[in-house]
Amino acid sequence: MDYKTYIAERLTVEGVGKEELREMIAVPPDTSLGDYALPCFRFAKLMRKSPALIAEELAAGYRTDGVVTAVSAVNGYLNFKIGRAGLFKAFWEDFTAAEQKCGYGSSDMGGGKTVCIDYSSVNIAKPFHIGHLSTTVLGGALYRIFRYLGYNVVGINHLGDYGTQFGKLISAYRRWGDREEVEKGGIHAINDLYVRFNSEATEEMEAEARENFRLIESGDREANELFNWFKSLTLDYVKTIYDRLHISFDSYLGESFYIDKIGPVVEKLKEKGLLTESRGAQVVDLEAYGMSPFIVLRSDGASLYATRDLAAAFYRKETYDFDKCLYVVAYQQNLHFKQLFKVIELMGEPWAKDLVHVAYGMVSLEDGAMSTRKGKVVWLEDVISRSVEKAAAILAEKNPDLAGRTDIAEQVGVGAVIFGALYNNKIKDIVFSYDKALNFDGETSVYVQYTCARAASVLAKLGGVPLYSGEEIDVNAREFELVKALSAFPDTVKEAAKNYEPSTVARWCVDTAQVFNKFYIDCRIVNAESETLRIFRKSLTHATLASLTAALALLGIEVPEKM
Ligand code: ARG
DSSP states (O other): OOHHHHHHHTOOOTTOOHHHHHHHOBOOSOTTSOSEEEEOTTHHHHHTSOHHHHHHHHHHHOOOOSSEEEEEEETTEEEEEEOHHHHHHHHHHHHHHHHHTTOTTOOOTTTTOEEEEEOOOOBTTSOOBGGGHHHHHHHHHHHHHHHHTTOEEEEEOOOBOOSTHHHHHHHHHHHHOOHHHHHHHHHHHHHHHHHHHHHHOOHHHHHHHHHHHHHHHTTOHHHHHHHHHHHHHHHHHHHHHHHHHTOOOSBOOOGGGGGGGHHHHHHHHHHTTOEEEETTEEEEOOGGGTOOOEEEEOTTSOBOHHHHHHHHHHHHHHHHOOSEEEEEOOGGGHHHHHHHHHHHHHTTOGGGGGEEEEOOOOEEETTBOOOOGGGOOOBHHHHHHHHHHHHHHHHHHHOTTOTTHHHHHHHHHHHHHHHHHHSSOTTSOEEEOHHHHTOTTSSSHHHHHHHHHHHHHHHHHTTTSOOOOSOOOOOOHHHHHHHHHHHTHHHHHHHHHHTTOTHHHHHHHHHHHHHHHHHHHHSOSTTOSSHHHHHHHHHHHHHHHHHHHHHHHHHTOOOOSOO
C-alpha cells in the first residue's frame, strides 16, 4: 500500500471520502515539516471551523505507528512524518507484487474500459514534418500509459486521404511523373510533384485536377490505382519513422472511409432540426454558443474535414463503445473540436462529454521555424537522423570503447527527440535544441538513460547478492528520499492519464534519476558497511532501474544496457 492511501485510511473527516482525502494529500516542496501534507482549507466551509483548528483536531485524533511516526498541525496543514524503518518494507511489498504482474506502476484501474486515441493522423502525399512530432509521441505515450492502467486502447491514425489535392497529384504525376522515379523517391518525389503543381497550375490544370478527384470518388479504376499507390508509398514511408519512434496503430481508417457514412449522420442532423441553410451550404448554427457555424455540406453538396470527423465520431462510438475518445491535435484546431463536440451534444448524444481534444503547442527548431510556407519543410526523419548522428558523436568521444555503439546511438538520439517533445507541459510551444536535448547533465532522456546504465553496472557487480527479504533497516536520508521518489511512480502514471499529460512521467524520470544519483554518490552500494545494507541498497538500485525503465518505456524510449 502506498503512503497516501495508508494515511487516508487512518483519517476521518466527516463528509469527505477516503479517495478524495487521498487525492488531497500532497508531497510538500519542503519536507522538513513532514513527508506528506494535507491542506485543511477546503474543509473549513463544511465543518464551520478555521483550517488551523481543523488541522489541530485532526492531528490530535490521529494515532501514529511505525509507518506514520509523527503528525503535526501547522497553519492549516496537517503534516505527516513517515517512519524510515517501516517505509522501505512497505514500498518493497508493493513493488514486488506489481513486478509479478505488469510492472511497477501498472494497475487495473481501467477495468477493461476502452479509450480511443486519434493521433499522428498523417496526410497522404504530404511531408511528415516536425509539426507531427508532438501528436505522434504524445499519442504514443498516452496509448501506453492507458494500457498500463488496464484500459483497452485503440490507436487510430485518421489518415488525411480525401480531398482535391489527390486530383492535383494525379494531374501532376501524369504530366511530369515517372513511375520508377516516384517508386524510388517515395514520399519526397510525390511531394515534389505536388509542390510543382501548386506553383505552376493554370485554370485549366485546376479544372483537370478537379475532374481527376471526381474520378477517384466515382470509383474510376485507374485514378484509384494511382491514388492507392500514393497512399501505400506514404504509409510505407511513415511506418519506417513509426518504427524508430516505437509507435503503432490499431486502425488506419482515414477520412475517405467515412464518405459513405456521412449520409446517415446528415439525416440525423435533419431529424433533430439542427441543419439550416446558409448561402447554399448546410450548416449547424452555433451562434448561441459564441461560435461560427459548423459547415456540414458545402453548396455543391461536398463534405468537409469537419463532416468526416462527425461521421468518424459516430462510427467510433458504435464500433468501440469507448469510455473516452481522445484527439491529439494541435491547438490550432481548438475551434474545430469545440464545434464538433457541441454539435454531437446538440444531437442529444450523451457520449459527447467523453470526447476530448488533447491540444498541444508548436515545436520549432532552434535554427529555424518549422514552416511549410515557402516549401521550407523540416522533415521529422531528418530531425531524428541528425539527433542520432549527434548522439553517436558524443558517445564516441565519451566512451570510445563502447560496444554496440550504433544501436545505443539510436536509442539515445531517438530518445532525445521524443523526450524533448514530452518534457514540457504539452500546451507550451517548444523550441527544440539538439545540444540541450543531448546534454548528459541536463533534464534530458540521456541523463536518465545514463543513470539507468549506471544502476545496471552496479547491479552487474552485485550479481550474487540476494534481494531484500523483509529485514528491519535503518534508512538514511538519501535512501529515504529515493524510496519516496520511487513510491510516487504509480500515482505519477495515473496523474499523467488523468490530465493527458505524459510530461508528468518525463519529469518524474528526471527527478528520480537526480535522487538516485545523490544516493549513488553518498552511499556505498557495492562496498556497503554491512551485508544487510548491501542487500538493501542493491534492492533500491534494482527498483530504481526497473521503475525508470518502465517509465521511459511508457514514453517510447529504450534504455541501453551500457553507455
Ligand atoms: N490530418 C489532420 C491534420 O493534419 C489531423 C487529423 C486529426 N484527427 C481528426 N480526427 N481530425 O490537420
